[in-house]
Amino acid sequence: MSLQRRVEALLEKGDGPFTGSDHALFGEFRSALGRGEVRAAEPEGGRWRVNLWVKRAILLGFRMGRLAPAGTLGGAERFFDKDTFPLKPLALEDGVRLVPGGSAIRDGAYVARGVVCMPPMYVNVGAYVDEGTMIDSHALVGSCAQIGRRVHLSAAAQIGGVLEPVGAMPVIVEDDVLVGGGCGVYEGALVRRGAVLAAGTILTGSTPVLDLVTGATYRRSGDTPLEIPAGAVVVPGSRAATGEHARALGVALYTPVIVKYRDEKTSAATALEEALR
Numbered sequence: 518m519s520l521q522r523r524v525e526a527l528l529e530k531g532d533g534p535f536t537g538s539d540h541a542l543f544g545e546f547r548s549a550l551g552r553g554e555v556r557a558a559e560p561e562g563g564r565w566r567v568n569l570w571v572k573r574a575i576l577l578g579f580r581m582g583r584l585a586p587a588g589t590l591g592g593a594e595r596f597f598d599k600d601t602f603p604l605k606p607l608a609l610e611d612g613v614r615l616v617p618g619g620s621a622i623r624d625g626a627y628v629a630r631g632v633v634c635m636p637p638m639y640v641n642v643g644a645y646v647d648e649g650t651m652i653d654s655h656a657l658v659g660s661c662a663q664i665g666r667r668v669h670l671s672a673a674a675q676i677g678g679v680l681e682p683v684g685a686m687p688v689i690v691e692d693d694v695l696v697g698g699g700c701g702v703y704e705g706a707l708v709r710r711g712a713v714l715a716a717g718t719i720l721t722g723s724t725p726v727l728d729l730v731t732g733a734t735y736r737r738s739g740d741t742p743l744e745i746p747a748g749a750v751v752v753p754g755s756r757a758a759t760g761e762h763a764r765a766l767g768v769a770l771y772t773p774v775i776v777k778y779r780d781e782k783t784s785a786a787t788a789l790e791e792a793l794r
């Protein structure tokens with residue numbers, strides 16, 4: 518039986534009790550996630566298919582887990598976590614540069630060769646981070662987030678997860694995107710290939726994005742996430758708030774704005790430093 522089928526049967530158990538072989542199956546599932554063979558969402562002919570069973574299985578892992586020592590610092594037990602979510606057993610041969618200092622990658626996250634992780638940073642379970650991506654200091658890759666190749670997650674960029682608050686669609690950031698310093702991408706936003714989020718841009722499921730080039734307004738609708746088009750350059754902006762009081766008080770609301778589509782100037786401003794890789 519496929520791993521998915523067996524995990525789905527385990528999901529039927531709800532709150533348990535769970536046997537040793539249930540724990541072994543969860544370990545098998547977590548290893549498949551960690552190898553990138555199972556993903557919370559995956560590209561399928563230009564679209565993204567969400568594998569809801571993966572998120573449900575991760576949540577089950579939290580219910581199954583017991584608190585246990587989760588790592589040492591200076592020889593002393595200093596960390597405690599659910600035993601179903603140990604640290605990823607990284608080795609030199611994996612080719613990931615993990616600089617010391619307050620960083621962690623939970624097992625069940627896929628981190629490809631050539632990824633650079635600057636401390637402190639955190640990659641949560643179910644995340645998928647593809648080759649050549651830079652995760653800079655104070656950056657978060659939330660649970661199940663899908664990050665493409667050569668993405669730059671700049672300092673303090675926050676990529677939200679799906680576990681809490683409850684959300685079905687993971688955040689997806691495609692290849693060659695620059696997520697500027699201090700950005701936040703939450704609630705299943707989909708950032709298409711090569712887009713640039715200027716420093717401080719925040720995207721959520723409720724944020725409309727105004728395209729000054731085409732005149733379009735992008736927003737989430739139903740099950741379709743907020744989607745930033747390929748190559749869009751998004752900067753923090755504002756729009757007049759609606760309503761009598763807003764008008765009287767001159768209130769404006771934060772609104773991300775697409776000011777242009779990537780050109781040579783943008784590419785020069787966002788070029789990655791090969792020497793750092």
Ligand SMILES: CC(C)(COP(=O)(O)OP(=O)(O)OC[C@H]1O[C@@H](n2cnc3c(N)ncnc32)[C@H](O)[C@@H]1OP(=O)(O)O)[C@@H](O)C(=O)NCCC(=O)NCCS
Pocket residue numbers: 653671672696697698699713714715716750751752753776777780782783784786787
């Ligand atoms: C988006 C960015 C790459 C600039 O791209 P660019 O293609 O060079 O943009 P341009 O200079 O051609 O600007 C286009 C328009 O957007 C405006 N703009 C550019 N960046 C802006 C920003 N961050 N906020 C608000 N407006 C901005 C410009 O003023 C210009 O408008 P104008 O023609 O009315 O003056 C840059 O602003 C940025 O955010 N870089 C990332 C910085 C960062 O986080 N680095 C991480 C290091 S850890």
